[in-house]
Amino acid sequence: MRKVFNKSLLVLLIILISSFLMLIPINNKINDIKNPNIKEIINLRGDTNQYNPNVIVFFENETYDASSIEEKFEYYGGNISGRWNGDFNSFSGFYGIMPLAENASNFENEIDLSSECHIEPNGIVQAQMNYASIQSGALNLSGYIGGYNGLNDSSIALLDTGIDDTHDFLSGKVEEDINFIDPGGESNDENGHGTFLSSVISGTGTYPFNSTNPIDLHISKEFSHSEIHGTGSESGNYSIKLATFNVSRADSTILLNSSWSLIDAGIDEVWFELWYDGELINYSFNEFEDINSVFTYQVPEENLGLYDFKVKYHKILNQNPSFSVDCVGQFFPEFYVSNYLYFSGIANDTKLLNYKVLNETAQGKMSDIISALSAVIQNRTIHKIVSVCLSLGTYETNVNALSQIIDEVTDNGILVVIAAGNYGIDDFETLNSLAQNNNAIVVGSINDRDQVSSFSSMGKEIGDNVIKPDIVAPGGSKLDQSRTILSANANTNLLTSNYGTSISAAIVSASINILIEAKWSDWATWDGPNIAEKIKILKNALFMTATETNQNREDDPNTEIIESQNRFSPSLYLEAINLTSRAGLKDIHEGYGRLNIDTAIDSLTKSISPSSEYNGFLSSSSENPLGSHAYARQVELVENRQYLFNLTDIEEGAVFDIYLYSNQSTQYGEPVLLESSRRSFGVYDYVYYTPKKNETNPYIVIKAINGEGNFTLNISEVENSHEPTLEIPEITYNGKSKNTTVLSLSEREGDQPKKNITLDRYKFYIEYFDNDTANVPPQGVYVCIPALSKNFSMSQSNIADQNYTDGAIFESEEIELPNNQTYNYYFHVRDGERQQYFPSESTYLTINISNPQVIKEFQYRHHFNDGLDNWTIVGSGWNVLQQSNQNDDRSNLYMNNWSAVYFGTHHYYPTNYSYQPTVMGEYSNGSFVSPYFDLTNLEDNINPVLEFGCRIS
Numbered sequence: 023m024r025k026v027f028n029k030s031l032l033v034l035l036i037i038l039i040s041s042f043l044m045l046i047p048i049n050n051k052i053n054d055i056k057n058p059n060i061k062e063i064i065n066l067r068g069d070t071n072q073y074n075p076n077v078i079v080f081f082e083n084e085t086y087d088a089s090s091i092e093e094k095f096e097y098y099g100g101n102i103s104g105r106w107n108g109d110f111n112s113f114s115g116f117y118g119i120m121p122l123a124e125n126a127s128n129f130e131n132e133i134d135l136s137s138e139c140h141i142e143p144n145g146i147v148q149a150q151m152n153y154a155s156i157q158s159g160a161l162n163l164s165g166y167i168g169g170y171n172g173l174n175d176s177s178i179a180l181l182d183t184g185i186d187d188t189h190d191f192l193s194g195k196v197e198e199d200i201n202f203i204d205p206g207g208e209s210n211d212e213n214g215h216g217t218f219l220s221s222v223i224s225g226t227g228t229y230p231f232n233s234t235n236p237i238d239l240h241i242s243k244e245f246s247h248s249e250i251h252g253t254g255s256e257s258g259n260y261s262i263k264l265a266t267f268n269v270s271r272a273d274s275t276i277l278l279n280s281s282w283s284l285i286d287a288g289i290d291e292v293w294f295e296l297w298y299d300g301e302l303i304n305y306s307f308n309e310f311e312d313i314n315s316v317f318t319y320q321v322p323e324e325n326l327g328l329y330d331f332k333v334k335y336h337k338i339l340n341q342n343p344s345f346s347v348d349c350v351g352q353f354f355p356e357f358y359v360s361n362y363l364y365f366s367g368i369a370n371d372t373k374l375l376n377y378k379v380l381n382e383t384a385q386g387k388m389s390d391i392i393s394a395l396s397a398v399i400q401n402r403t404i405h406k407i408v409s410v411c412l413s414l415g416t417y418e419t420n421v422n423a424l425s426q427i428i429d430e431v432t433d434n435g436i437l438v439v440i441a442a443g444n445y446g447i448d449d450f451e452t453l454n455s456l457a458q459n460n461n462a463i464v465v466g467s468i469n470d471r472d473q474v475s476s477f478s479s480m481g482k483e484i485g486d487n488v489i490k491p492d493i494v495a496p497g498g499s500k501l502d503q504s505r506t507i508l509s510a511n512a513n514t515n516l517l518t519s520n521y522g523t524s525i526s527a528a529i530v531s532a533s534i535n536i537l538i539e540a541k542w543s544d545w546a547t548w549d550g551p552n553i554a555e556k557i558k559i560l561k562n563a564l565f566m567t568a569t570e571t572n573q574n575r576e577d578d579p580n581t582e583i584i585e586s587q588n589r590f591s592p593s594l595y596l597e598a599i600n601l602t603s604r605a606g607l608k609d610i611h612e613g614y615g616r617l618n619i620d621t622a623i624d625s626l627t628k629s630i631s632p633s634s635e636y637n638g639f640l641s642s643s644s645e646n647p648l649g650s651h652a653y654a655r656q657v658e659l660v661e662n663r664q665y666l667f668n669l670t671d672i673e674e675g676a677v678f679d680i681y682l683y684s685n686q687s688t689q690y691g692e693p694v695l696l697e698s699s700r701r702s703f704g705v706y707d708y709v710y711y712t713p714k715k716n717e718t719n720p721y722i723v724i725k726a727i728n729g730e731g732n733f734t735l736n737i738s739e740v741e742n743s744h745e746p747t748l749e750i751p752e753i754t755y756n757g758k759s760k761n762t763t764v765l766s767l768s769e770r771e772g773d774q775p776k777k778n779i780t781l782d783r784y785k786f787y788i789e790y791f792d793n794d795t796a797n798v799p800p801q802g803v804y805v806c807i808p809a810l811s812k813n814f815s816m817s818q819s820n821i822a823d824q825n826y827t828d829g830a831i832f833e834s835e836e837i838e839l840p841n842n843q844t845y846n847y848y849f850h851v852r853d854g855e856r857q858q859y860f861p862s863e864s865t866y867l868t869i870n871i872s873n874p875q876v877i878k879e880f881q882y883r884h885h886f887n888d889g890l891d892n893w894t895i896v897g898s899g900w901n902v903l904q905q906s907n908q909n910d911d912r913s914n915l916y917m918n919n920w921s922a923v924y925f926g927t928h929h930y931y932p933t934n935y936s937y938q939p940t941v942m943g944e945y946s947n948g949s950f951v952s953p954y955f956d957l958t959n960l961e962d963n964i965n966p967v968l969e970f971g972c973r974i975s
Contacts, residue, residue: 073123076144078389080115080423083138084108092116094133098125104389109396111433113426117144117389145388145418147380147456170623172369172535176406176545178223179375179398179436181391182216182413183384184209186512187376189217191225191365197373197405200397202390203381212382214512218520219413220367220374221510222528227366229355236274236352237365239508240516241265244285246344247337257339261295264349265331265519266499266506268356272323278331279316280349282308288341294349297330297502329353330502350516355508365508365517368532368619375405380414388416388424395427399434406545408538409437411531412462413524415454425459432461435553437560439531441523442466442491443479447575447583447590452479457490460690463561464490466612467497467526470505472571472643474592474611476578476585478523481610488690489608492561493568495617497526501576530564533619537563541626561691563622566683568615569651569725571643575611607695614693616643618652625654625721632657632665632737640678641730653724656685657737659713662854664740664798667699667722669707673731680709683721696720710740712801712854744793746800746853748860751789751831763787763849764869767836779874783836788816788849788860792826801852803832809845810837842873 077100079091085108092102095118102118120126130141177197187196199209211217229237241264251260269276280294295305296319303325306315333347355364377394380386391414398410410431428438440462445452457464467475475497481490498507498521507525511518537560542548548556570592577586585591592612608614630636641649659665667680684694696717699709713720724733752761755770767783768775775782786805792798803816816832823830839845846866851858861867 073126074143074145075119075121075123075126076117076387076389077120077126078115078117078142078144078392078423080106080113080140080142080426081138082112082140082426083114084111086114088116091133091139094129095120098129100125100129104393106392106396110399110427110430112430113423115423117387117392140422142420142423143388143418145416145421147386147388147391147414147416147418170369170536170539171371172224172532173406173408173539173545173548174371175373176408176535176538177373177375178369178531178535179377179394179407179410180216180220180223181377181379181394181410182219183213183380183382184211184216184378185220185374185376186211186214186217186510189221189510189512189515190228191221191367191510192217192374193226195220195224195226195372195374196376198401199376199378200394201378202394202397203378203386209376209378211512213380213384214518215380215384215413215524216376216378217512218509218518219411219524219528220376221365222507222525223367223411223532224370224372224374225365225367225510226370227364229364232357236277236354238516239265239267239351239353240511240514240518241331241347241349241351242511242518244344244346246286247288248342253342255340257337259334259336261332261334263330263332263500263502263506264347265351266328266502266504267331267351267353267508267519268328268505269321269326269353270356271354272321272326274321274354275352276319276321276329277316277352278306278318278349279314279351280306280308280333280347281312281314282333282335282348283311283346285344285346286342288338288343289335289345290338291336292345293334294347295332295334297332298325299327299503328503328505365510368529369535372532372535373405375401375407384414386414388418388421392424392427395424395431398431398436402434402436403549406549407436408548409439409531409534411528412438412440412456413527415441415443415456417455419455421455421458424456428456428459429461432557433554435549435557437531437534437557438462439527439534440464441527442481444477444522445479446477446578447480447585451482453481453490454479457481458484460484460486460488463530463564464492464613465523465526465530466491466494467521467523468494468571468612468616469499469501469576470496470647471573471576472616472647473573473576474571475499475521475523476501476576476581477521478526478575478611480590481613483610486690488692489610489613491610492565492608492613493530493617494571494612494615495526495529497521497523499576501578504576530617533564533617533622534560536619537622537626540623558687558691559626562683562687562693563625564617565614565691566681566693566721566723567618567621567625567652567654568613569618569643570615570727571612572727573644607693616651618650620650621652621654621723625656625723628654629656629658630722630737632659632739634737636735636737637732638724638735639730639732640724640726642677642726642728644728645726645730649726649730651726653733653735655722657682657720657722659711659718659720661713661715661718662801662852664710664712664742664796664854666736666738666740666796666798667709667711668736668738669699669724669733670736671732671734672707673729676729676731677727678707678733679725679727680707681723681725682709682711683723684717685719685721686716710796710798712798712852714801740794740796740798742794742796742798742854742856745856746851746858747791748849748851748858749789749791749829751787751829753787753831763867764847777872778839778869779872780840780842781874783838784869785836786814786816786834786847786849787819787831788851789829789831790826790851791829792853794853795827797824797826798853799826800832801854804850805834805837805847806850807837807839807845807847809841809843810839813850839869839871842871844868844870 099122100118100120102116105116107114185196201207201209245262278294278296282292292308293305294308296303304317304319306317308315331351337343379390379394398407431438440457441454442457442464443452443454467478469475474494477500483489498505500521506519506521508517508519538548574586574591577584593609638653640651640653643651669678669680672678680699681695682697684696687693697709697711750761750763752759753765756772764784764786766775766778790800790803804813805816806813814834814837816834819831819833846868848866849860
């Protein structure tokens with residue numbers, strides 16, 4: 023069935039991601055009306071290309087000379103609103119209004135826009151639990167069993183719409199209130215977004231297990247038809263999901279009391295509906311505005327489970343209505359743990375800082391966030407701030423000022439957590455611009471079944487080989503029969519229902535204080551020396567213990583796009599992890615995977631030793647989203663000893679992987695994988711490892727990928743009694759073979775170069791032998807090139823070859839030899855306690871490298887001809903050229919005949935370029951390979967131009 027294109031996107035405000043009001047309504051439309059994409063929603067509020075008079079002028083210094091630059095700003099008609107001068111170590115500047123675009127351009131042209139002076143728009147930013155507590159692994163550790171609730175004297179800074187601290191869940195939680203929108207004004211929450219997140223982080227909960235009273239759920243929201251369903255003129259019935267909740271008590275009563283009001287005309291009928299398992303079971307017809315209608319439903323034993331509460335309305339032809347709803351529901355919620363106060367936050371001993379940067383419509387300015395972050399740094403030790411929750415975002419592309427401040431906040435020992443955004447997989451870039459920071463923790467959302475939520479923004483690689491988001495955490499779902507998140511409702515003392523990546527970010531913000539309590543016990547220890555390293559340790563623990571969901575993204579049936587297809591979903595369990603490139607560890611949909619707070623704590627607080635047996639029980643996400651998904655411990659090993667990590671007693675059908683991570687992370691706190699049992703040849707239950715000097719205390723993490731069940735982990739030392747040896751290997755390449763230790767790229771791809779030239783790239787090869795029958799991989803194999811002052815690590819060419827007694831070939835990466843000279847090189851191997859050199863410790867092998875000459879002339883253009891080299895014209899019109907695999911087998915797509923995709927300088931077969939993508943992805947995406955082009959002898963007055971052409975029919 024073709025999916026109806028009803029794009030349910032963010033409801034209220036413009037350029038913002040994260041879950042600003044969190045409730046992003048779902049629509050179940052009767053009519054086939056195209057809903058707006060992100061660009062259309064932005065344009066509903068105004069042209070994004072129009073001039074923005076709000077500007078930030080900043081410098082990469084602690085202070086700046088105010089007199090000169092501010093005088094020029096005011097000379098051109100600017101009004102300065104505020105300053106940061108001495109507030110940060112590497113940032114200073116001011117913000118204000120430049121009313122006329124022409125004056126702004128003149129000001130920009132006159133000042134020196136050097137690397138230390140920048141101008142950016144003062145862009146608009148907008149805002150972006152029981153089940154979720156268990157799902158994230160927090161409830162297993164919380165106070166009802168005397169576990170971790172977060173340091174009770176530490177705080178989390180929430181930069182949001184304010185906090186209603188009169189709510190029972192938040193009594194005594196707020197340490198400080200500052201209104202950055204209206205200095206000196208109230209910091210209360212007219213919107214509700216900040217209060218909701220505050221309770222997710224630190225709410226105490228007041229609803230006891232086995233209560234005889236139902237809970238009260240309050241939903242009060244405004245909806246604009248055009249921002250949800252687009253600007254089409256058609257009439258029809260439309261539905262918006264308000265909440266999904268689980269009812270756990272048979273013979274109990276669900277009560278729903280609802281009303282609605284028009285803001286802009288265009289609705290003539292409204293219904294409030296209760297659905298169970300896809301079936302409408304009761305509803306009220308609310309004929310008139312502002313008149314409450316009530317209906318009830320007695321829950322039978324066979325209908326316990328998830329219920330969807332929706333509003334349906336009829337839109338009048340050629341109208342663009344907006345309206346509000348106000349509803350109160352009563353029901354008995356689900357219970358999972360006894361002796362526990364329900365709707366408690368993740369770290370409910372944590373204090374909160376209420377830094378109001380968004381107004382009642384959840385909008386604010388970049389400058390207010392910068393000022394709030396300045397207060398965070400200044401108040402760090404006063405309020406013992408451990409993290410900042412930034413559940414807000416923008417699509418403003420110039421966010422260097424704020425990104426620089428986030429780096430400084432991190433340098434001061436405070437983790438910054440940012441919501442990835444709620445724009446899903448739209449064809450517009452969906453990742454929150456604020457989330458494109460290497461040091462911040464960026465969080466996406468999963469639903470109650472551990473699938474990436476349909477609305478969770480797709481990430482990207484942001485530079486320095488860093489991918490965002492970093493991790494996913496519970497954020498609810500906008501789809502039927504998938505839970506929304508319940509938390510505190512501002513100004514009513516009741517609960518409300520929402521979903522979005524803002525909630526996910528709040529959960530991770532709270533988890534930070536739990537991990538600090540578990541590892542460092544108190545603020546004084548956490549705040550001690552090397553706090554920058556402690557931040558990396560904490561991030562490393564969160565990331566390395568996250569687990570793949572191994573499921574496709576949830577599919578929104580109301581959109582034209584099939585969100586669950588592979589290209590929009592996390593990388594499924596298909597490939598071996600590359601230890602060099604880190605491929606397979608992290609992707610642009612779920613980062614490292616779903617949050618496991620309990621496992622992260624275990625990695626920081628528990629250790630194991632060899633010669634012992636350890637047992638556990640794990641569940642994959644698809645099997646049980648509430649189960650334990652990973653086992654983590656720090657291991658105490660001895661340098662240069664060989665160890666076997668082996669899993670036994672695993673249930674049939676279950677797939678558990680072993681990962682060994684370094685106790686040192688990257689500069690951004692990302693895990694460094696030392697070894698993994700994930701292998702392309704299908705053996706998953708063991709790994710050998712020989713630690714070097716600085717790797718004797720790695721972390722072992724066992725992750726459930728498929729199925730569930732018990733496991734037994736054995737760690738044993740392996741006997742190492744034979745010396746390793748190295749020999750010249752026989753290398754097979756391009757239908758040829760050669761005994762050699764080095765080959766150029768051009769030779770491997772079919773050319774026959776007369777000389778080795780500086781333009782080329784070179785791979786080095788060596789064959790490794792070890793007669794120890796355990797067949798432990800070598801600790802390290804290296805090619806050493808003194809002229810480059812570097813030892814290059816080598817990896818096994820065929821990782822499935824696990825027999826080292828008859829030799830295994832190792833190869834280097836592609837190495838550039840840039841100078842016209844003779845290069846000496848030798849090989850070095852260690853198997854732990856023993857080492858070997860080739861040819862010897864004091865002799866070298868050599869390779870002569872020359873500057874390139876004119877190797878061959880090449881054509882600048884080429885056209886295929888009918889009949890030439892068996893190319894034939896097929897069909898009419900554009901005349902598709904076709905080739906047979908019997909003549910030329912360079913296409914890996916077709917069994918017999920194939921059409922031409924040409925990339926090369928000539929077509930004589932065989933040659934070293936490809937006609938079809940060499941690396942395949944979905945929809946035949948991939949990379950083409952061209953020959954080398956020698957441009958070194960072109961005259962000085964010639965400027966080469968590289969042109970790519972694509973013919974699409």
